[in-house]
Ligand SMILES: NC(=O)C1=CN([C@@H]2O[C@H](COP(=O)(O)OP(=O)(O)OC[C@H]3O[C@@H](n4cnc5c(N)ncnc54)[C@H](OP(=O)(O)O)[C@@H]3O)[C@@H](O)[C@H]2O)C=CC1
């Protein structure tokens with residue numbers, strides 16, 4: 001018996017139903033799970049109007065509460081975005097089935113056949129931000145990997161998520177799978193998060209996906225095993241041997257292509273040997289892109305009146321806005337030291353034509369993803385070819401970086417003998 005089993009509440013009831021659904025899902029063949037996903041993709045498109053109408057309620061509430069437009073943008077669903085979400089689901093269908101994959105296998109000297117195979121985790125709870133597309137991404141990845149999912153999105157997206165989950169459940173059921181494989185956690189208060197964290201034995205893993213306060217709370221208080229995601233204080237380092245045009249493109253893309261997401265760059269570090277040439281051009285490009293630079297003395301000198309003085313708070317900040325911290329460093333090792341001091345361990349990029357510099361940077365930087373001559377914005381399950389992601393893990397056990405299908409499985413050993421005894 002678990003600590004949760006003797007209590008009851010609407011949240012624990014959903015968890016119990018999810019557990020039963022998970023037992024039905026686990027042995028299903030790929031075709032059954034894929035059929036449910038295709039039904040979901042079709043239903044999302046067919047129910048676009050209802051979803052957009054529910055989303056409008058959330059948007060109206062957010063605007064009335066004075067929510068920043070960048071956050072409202074994350075919350076917004078349009079027919080085009082819903083079509084893109086449905087397309088992402090179809091991409092998940094096309095991915096190989098993780099369930100049953102043999103990750104290790106051999107015949108032992110005594111003739112026993114040993115296979116380690118992937119199996120679903122069971123019931124996955126995800127607590128996530130006000131981005132309703134995550135509701136569908138998470139459900140699709142969980143179903144494809146044979147798991148039941150409990151979705152606890154932000155209260156500010158409750159109407160959107162309710163509408164989406166209704167569509168998902170109907171589609172799942174129409175394909176012959178238990179509707180309870182996909183459930184919205186009831187209630188808009190954070191009590192539901194607390195209950196999920198106590199549901200050990202009912203929920204197999206919790207994935208908190210959001211800001212620092214959420215992650216700290218769940219890591220400190222959950223008795224359910226947790227896969228931690230993290231904030232993105234991401235860095236771009238421009239090496240002495242960088243191609244300046246490339247460095248500008250990568251910097252602007254990393255910072256300004258979508259500043260509100262966790263893989264956007266928050267700090268640029270520049271090798272002193274290239275600073276004189278790079279800083280004026282970078283400042284012009286950043287200013288043109290509407291980015292405010294918070295720089296050290298060298299950056300302030302390069303752009304009098306253009307650069308706000310940076311403090312330690314800037315090195316630590318995940319702005320999620322059109323702001324960037326900027327410093328000149330004496331060499332690559334100093335860049336690495338700065339990153340190691342301030343990073344949240346998400347994504348760092350180096351721009352260089354030197355293979356030796358790229359090698360040293362990738363070896364020394366201890367983050368989920370290290371990009372060489374590429375934007376930090378690539379740290380994304382879709383971009384990595386995983387169909388989608390359930391989150392970007394910034395912890396090291398079992399899963400690190402964008403989490404796709406294999407990360408939503410565990411393994412079990414199948415030992416087959418012929419009357420073997422030990
Ligand atoms: N590494 C990754 O995979 C990702 C990281 N992020 C990071 O998330 C942040 C943006 O997310 P943001 O919009 O701020 O989302 P929040 O962290 O504010 O909220 C996310 C979810 O957690 C709940 N929540 C927040 N704080 C607590 C708490 N202390 N206790 C219980 N529940 C809590 C919210 O509930 P409610 O809203 O109902 O109060 C919501 O459902 C950025 O820092 C970004 O980098 C975002 C996505 C992916």
Ligand SMILES: N[C@@H](CCC(=O)OP(=O)(O)O)C(=O)O
Pocket residue numbers: 129131260261262263377379380381389392
């Ligand atoms: N998947 C994202 C990155 C991770 C993410 O979802 O972050 P966030 O937008 O902060 O919720 C993307 O690049 O599109």
